[in-house]
Amino acid sequence: MSFRDLAAIILEKVGGKENVSAVGHCVTRLRFNLKDDKKADTEAIKNIKGVVGVVNQGGQYQIVIGNDVQNVHKELVKLGNFNEPNGNQEKEKEKGKIAKVLDIISGIFFPIIPAIAGAGMLKALLALLLAFNWTTVKSETYQFLNFIADAAFYFLPILLAASASKKFKVNQYMAMVIGAVLVHPTFISMMNTSKAAGTNMDFLGISVPAVLYASSVIPIILAIWCMSYVEPFMGRIVPKSLNIVLVPLFTLIIVAPVTLIIIGPLGNQFGQVLGMGITFLNTHVSWLVPTLMGTFTPFLVMTGMHYGIIPIGMNMLATKGIDTVAGPGMLVSNMAQGAAAFGVALRTKNTTIKQLASSAGLTAIAGVTEPAMYGISLRFKRPLIATMIGGGIGGLFIGIMGVGRYAQVVPSIFSLPSYIGPNGFTNLIYAAIGCVLSFVTALIVSYILGIEDPVEESIESKTETKKEIISDNVIYSPIKGKSVELKEVNDAVFSEGILGKGVAIIPTEGKVFAPVDGIVTAFFDTHHAIGITGENGSEILIHVGIDTVNLRGRYYTPKVTKGQNVKKGDLLLEFDMDGIKTEGYDIITPFIITNSTDHTDISSITGKDVEAGEALLKLA
Structure with a gap:
């Protein structure tokens, strides 16, 4: 089936374009905002060839496609003419507060994941080169690669501003300017001078706290949220003939100072408190968070709540230089998800399921778990149990050992170099052991539990039916x-x-x-x-x-x-x-x-x- 035909069938089954307020996609899923979820024929959609599964959570109707999702989305946009705004306000009002927050967080962070994942993998590669003494920090080649890898994280406020502007419906380029203000060299120089003198900076007689915003997450999101009120207000009171000049002017001279004086420091304090909370848990019950993450990551992914964990991990990297929350727990969970699929592939006699489970297992350990989750674990239930057991055991081990990652990368087998720390290979070895524990445990449990294999009965009955009809x-x-x-x-x-x-x-x-x-x-x-x-x-x-x-x-x-x-x-x-x-x-x-x-x-x-x-x- 062509991508166009698959898109046409899906559009029909979700109730037609008239029932679609908006449609987007992530790595493996089409994400619909439907005006009426009841008009979608979920069972029919699940049975479409090319569809792995369906999830209706967090105010979004999600159809899992797999690696071809981008192609299908492109055809959907053409079919439904979804490039144009389609009035999503009604649906937004229907969402609960938690669903709205999750939708905003996922919408802000998902577009920038390729940039920070690529930069994170480069950081991991550099750590590997240093560990094997293949280069030194004094090498100019290393220094070039290092600042290239640092760029995405250093200018993270600008990247987040660009994606946040779409969620908060403000001018994207004005939002990026606010992000640039936070990392401008002059501001950083003034801040360093102020710190050295032991004083605060001054703007119109108002004290400006000396806060470093490079690699920060929360301050810029709050700033663009503030901008979403200021910009429309200015648009209403400024004469239309002067909108193009005065609205950006007033937005900039209001939002930028307010961000530097109030919002930025508050966001920074919130991030520090969050970091202190994680530090407390790591100090007193270090095993708890990774164990919970390893066990329940599949449910977080199903509901989209894993996007709420990503900022915590990024904040830890920015403030502590190490993430012991998001990355490690998701890593062992992904290994367990892949192993559970492989267990099904080894046990089943159904060639179609065997092929699906094998390919889904490979993509899971490579960091994309949706095919394994929806095509195998949720479909047959028992592999999900194996995934949770394996992920929990792996999470417990890495929690006890205090394993953390030193770069923001997609949790996969290829991200292990990001666990090479300043103290050598110890952290990496523990991370690898955690992966092996979760993989082997999930594989064995999945194989023992098996699935209700429909192969022989299904084929025979189908053949008989065809002969009869x-x-x-x-x-x-x-x-x-x-x-x-x-x-x-x-x-x-x-x-x-x-x-x-x-x-x-x-x-x-x-x-x-x-x-x-x-x-x-x-x-x-x-x-x-x-x-x-x-x-x-x-x-x-x-x-x-x-x-x-x-x-x-x-x-x-x-x-x-x-x-x-x-x-x-x-x-x-x-x-x-x-x-x-x-x-x-x-x-x-x-x-x-x-x-x-x-x-x-x-x-x-x-x-x-x-x-x-x-x-x-x-x-x-």
């Missing part, structure tokens, strides 16, 4: 035109038989008729494609034109509706061939048996003109 093995042409081989279709999904075997028809008449007796099981809002399940067990797709989903229903006139029973020869659809051609689209129509694997063979008639209702395909 296939009585008429002839499929008739739905369109008048010339029948050609699928390889002549200029779309690899059809020409390579990815969706199934069949033929293509070059229409000479703009009408589509039912090729068999059956039921209309799919009819997209764009009306360019029809799915029919025949009484003979065949599952048929009639796709009128190539890329015609982009026409959004123009030139198509449906004559039936989804769920309607039809008889062979009933008129299903009329389409304007000339109109479609004028728009630049090919009207060649793939005619596919999508459950081709249920049949020994499918023979077809090609290279000749056919009438609608003429025998065209034969199922064996």
Whole structure:
């Protein structure tokens, strides 16, 4: 199935674009804000080929796709025209306060993760080079690489300002200016001078605390939140003819000083208190937080609450230089998630599940756990138990040993170099042992618990069912035109038989008729494609034109509706061939048996003109 077709099906099943307030995506999930969650057909979405799972948490309807999510999202945006604002205020009002906070935190931090992950991995690589004496801190090459790696963290307030501006709906570039104010060289120089003299700085007679904001997290978020009130207020009171000049001016001269005098120091104090709390736990019950993180990370990821932990880890790195909360606990949990999937792969006899579990296990230990979580753990439940047990044991060990990471990286097997500390390899060794403990424990528990393997019964019953229901093995042409081989279709999904075997028809008449007796099981809002399940067990797709989903229903006139029973020869659809051609689209129509694997063979008639209702395909 092409990304476009997958996006079209998903859009239909969530209630159409009219039910979508906004849609975004993360590493593996489409994230919808729906006007009415009840309109989404969750069970149908779970059964779509290409969908791993569905989660409705924290005010978001999330559809787990996997590594292809970006491609599917791109097609969704085109289909629904979601680039334009679509009035999300109503949905925001319906969210609870916790859901709103989680949504804001995830929305702020997710866009910058690639930048800090890349910089963090470079820091980890440099630590590795130093540990093996392959370079020295005095080397200019090391110094170049070190400041390149430091850049993303040093200017973190600017990165956070850019992403926070989108969540708080303020001008992005003005927000970045506020972030730049906090790390401006002149301000830092004034602050250092003030500290050396033992005095505070002065602005209009008001004392400005000497606080370092490089690599800080909380102050800039609070600053942009403040800006979200100041900028709109100025926009209302300033004459429209002067908006472009005076609104930025007043916003800057109000928000920047208020941030330096009040908001920034308060945010800094909050970060310090948070750090003191974590330090207290690490001092008195060092095993507790990593154990809880190792055990319950899957649930945090499911609800999106892990984005609330990331700022804590980043704050620890900024204030203490080491993160003992977010990174270590998530690392052992991810190892356990991958191991639980591998345990299923070793135990199951179902080749499809074995393949899914193997690939999902690999992606989990590489830091992307959603395929394993939704495709295996939540689906079969027992692997989730194995994940929690393995993650908890690994978390307990690293907690007792005081393991921490020294760079912000995605928790994965590749992030282990970030655990190389100033005292050599001890911390890294303990981190590696924690990973092994969680992996081995989860693997063994997952293998012992197993899953309810549906393989043999499912296949046999399916075969028997097909034998019983296939009585008429002839499929008739739905369109008048010339029948050609699928390889002549200029779309690899059809020409390579990815969706199934069949033929293509070059229409000479703009009408589509039912090729068999059956039921209309799919009819997209764009009306360019029809799915029919025949009484003979065949599952048929009639796709009128190539890329015609982009026409959004123009030139198509449906004559039936989804769920309607039809008889062979009933008129299903009329389409304007000339109109479609004028728009630049090919009207060649793939005619596919999508459950081709249920049949020994499918023979077809090609290279000749056919009438609608003429025998065209034969199922064996």
